[in-house]
Amino acid sequence: MVEKTIELTGASSNSIEDAVNIAVSRAAVTIENIRTVHIKDIHASVEAGAIAHWRVKIDLSFAVSDRLHE
Numbered sequence: 001m002v003e004k005t006i007e008l009t010g011a012s013s014n015s016i017e018d019a020v021n022i023a024v025s026r027a028a029v030t031i032e033n034i035r036t037v038h039i040k041d042i043h044a045s046v047e048a049g050a051i052a053h054w055r056v057k058i059d060l061s062f063a064v065s066d067r068l069h070e
Helices: 016-028
Strands: 003-012 034-047 050-063
Touching: 003 016, 016 034, 016 050
Parallel strands: none
Antiparallel strands: 003 050, 034 050
16 A cells, blocks of 8 residues: 655634644545544634634645556
8 A cells, every 4th residue: 555645734713623624624525545644733823812713734644546447
């Protein structure tokens, strides 16, 4: 098996988990066989003394399909 890894950024005003889920859900629209997600970086924007927005940078890995007989 061969896997490919790509870097994505997800954003959410709700939570870190929501930001990760948004990135994975969007990727799953066009990428099959997603295997793992590694959270590389987390950032937060602060407004009026409170967290207003989360951004996560992730590495998403997926299996590369063999397409010998298309």
